Every structure is written in structure tokens, then in C-alpha cells.
Amino acid sequence: MARAATTTDAFNAVAEPRRRQILDVLAGGERPVNDLVTLLGLAQSQVSKHLKVLREVGLVDVRDEGRQRMYRLNGHALKPIHDWVKQYERSWNDRFDALDVVLEELTGKEQGDGGSDE
Known part of the structure; x- marks a missing residue:
């Protein structure tokens, strides 16, 4: 049986260590992407890629606040x-x-x- 795509399965999404780090940070509260970049020491493109996967599986929600996009953990999806x-x-x-x-x-x-x- 083929493995589920990372973007459709929460288990596969959290199997990636960087995504777990993002979830750990967001467990402390809502953050803009720039905070995640700084805290994790990753390039913005990497953080954005991981956030996209986490959003697609429903583990992270996003909202616009002015010019920033604020990310928060969706605990229900866990x-x-x-x-x-x-x-x-x-x-x-x-x-x-x-x-x-x-x-x-x-x-x-x-x-x-x-x-x-x-």
C-alpha cells in the first residue's frame, strides 16, 4: 500500500523534525512567520514550505493581521x-x-x- 502524501496526513506531516519544532513554538502562542524564522534559525523559504504543509493537514491556522500573517496551532487536528x-x-x-x-x-x-x- 502506498504511503499517504505528507500533505494529506497529520502523522506524516509531524514526522518531519522541523515541522515538530514549528508546532512546539506555536504551542506557546500565535506567531508571525518572521518570529518562526528567527527562533528556528531557518530560511524564510524553508519555514514557509513547512507551514504550507502544516496548514494543508490542518495542524496550523493562519490569519492576516495588517501586513503580517499570524500562525497558530490547531490542537484539534492533533x-x-x-x-x-x-x-x-x-x-x-x-x-x-x-x-x-x-x-x-x-x-x-x-x-x-x-x-x-x-
Whole structure:
């Protein structure tokens, strides 16, 4: 089966590290493209290309404010990714709980040694 085009699938869109960086910045609030260019240290053409993909999949919304275009995160569009990751949450929690037990046992053994060589 062919892979979905990046521009039609949120999973593929966020697979690109630079796009995730843009989303991370926009999670802090709305920003103009020039702010993104400065914060990410990328050329404006690169940022614009990534923003276009993010807009096309609905992860980013844009509005005009005077001469600037303001970009903001559309958290609702991240829900399919959240729902998919949530499937693994129970497994992660079970593993962390098991790790806690092991760490408590190790800590108990270290404290029980007493450090004495008698």
C-alpha cells in the first residue's frame, strides 16, 4: 500500500523534525512567520514550505493581521495522533510501575547493607 502524501496526513506531516519544532513554538502562542524564522534559525523559504504543509493537514491556522500573517496551532487536528499514542499509555504505565518496584527493591537492599564489613 502506498504511503499517504505528507500533505494529506497529520502523522506524516509531524514526522518531519522541523515541522515538530514549528508546532512546539506555536504551542506557546500565535506567531508571525518572521518570529518562526528567527527562533528556528531557518530560511524564510524553508519555514514557509513547512507551514504550507502544516496548514494543508490542518495542524496550523493562519490569519492576516495588517501586513503580517499570524500562525497558530490547531490542537484539534492533533487529536488523531493523541488517540493513537494513548493506546500505548497503559503499557508504558505498567512498565514504569514495574521499574518503580525494581528501584524500590534496589534502594532497600542498599540501605539494608549498612555499609559494615564486619
